[in-house]
Amino acid sequence: MLTKIVARLKTGSIKNVVPFGSPRPCAPYVVVKEEKADGNMTRFRIIPHMTQSAANVLALDAYTKSELSTLLTDFESDDRFGNHFRLEEPEEKEWTGVGAVSDDNTISMERSFYAPLLLF
Numbered sequence: 001m002l003t004k005i006v007a008r009l010k011t012g013s014i015k016n017v018v019p020f021g022s023p024r025p026c027a028p029y030v031v032v033k034e035e036k037a038d039g040n041m042t043r044f045r046i047i048p049h050m051t052q053s054a055a056n057v058l059a060l061d062a063y064t065k066s067e068l069s070t071l072l073t074d075f076e077s078d079d080r081f082g083n084h085f086r087l088e089e090p091e092e093k094e095w096t097g098v099g100a101v102s103d104d105n106t107i108s109m110e111r112s113f114y115a116p117l118l119l120f
Contacts, residue, residue, distance in 0.1 A: 001079045001085055003019075004077040004078075005032055005087070006019055009030055009032065011071070012070075012071050013063065014030050016028065016030065017030040017031075018031055019031075019033075020032065024049075024104060027050055027051045028048065028049060028050045028051070028106075030047065030048045031046075031047040031049070032045070032046055037114060041114045041117060042115045043113075043114055044087065044113045046111045046112070048064055048068075049104075050106060050107055050108075051106055052107055056107065060107060060108070060109055061098070064095055065095060065111075068111050072113050073089045075087045075113075085115045087115050088114050093111075095110060096111075
C-alpha cells in the first residue's frame with residue numbers, strides 16, 4: 001500500500017515523494033509514514049516539506065489541506081499481496097499547523113489518511 005500511495009502522490013505538484021526511512025530528497029518533498037492506528041485501521045501520515053519562506057507557508061497549507069484531499073481521498077488500489085484497499089479521510093480532517101524548521105531548513109505540515117486493516 002505504501003508504494004502505491006507514494007506513486008499516487010508523485011502525480012501531484014510535488015514530485016519528490018519517499019517512504020519514511022528513505023534518504024531525504026531536495027525540497028520540496030513529501031514523506032509517507034505507515035503506522036498502526038486505533039481499531040482495525042492503518043494510518044498513513046503524509047508529511048510535505050518546503051523551504052522556508054512566507055510564500056511557501058501558503059503553498060504548504062494549500063498542498064496539505066487541498067491537494068492531498070484531491071490526490072488521496074477515496075484512493076483505491078491493490079497492495080503487493082493482491083488485497084484491495086481504499087483510503088479514507090476522517091470526518092474531522094487531521095492535519096497539523098506549519099511545524100518548526102527541520103534540520104534540513106524546511107518547514108512541514110502533516111495530514112493523516114486511514115485504510116481498514118484486513119481481517120482473516
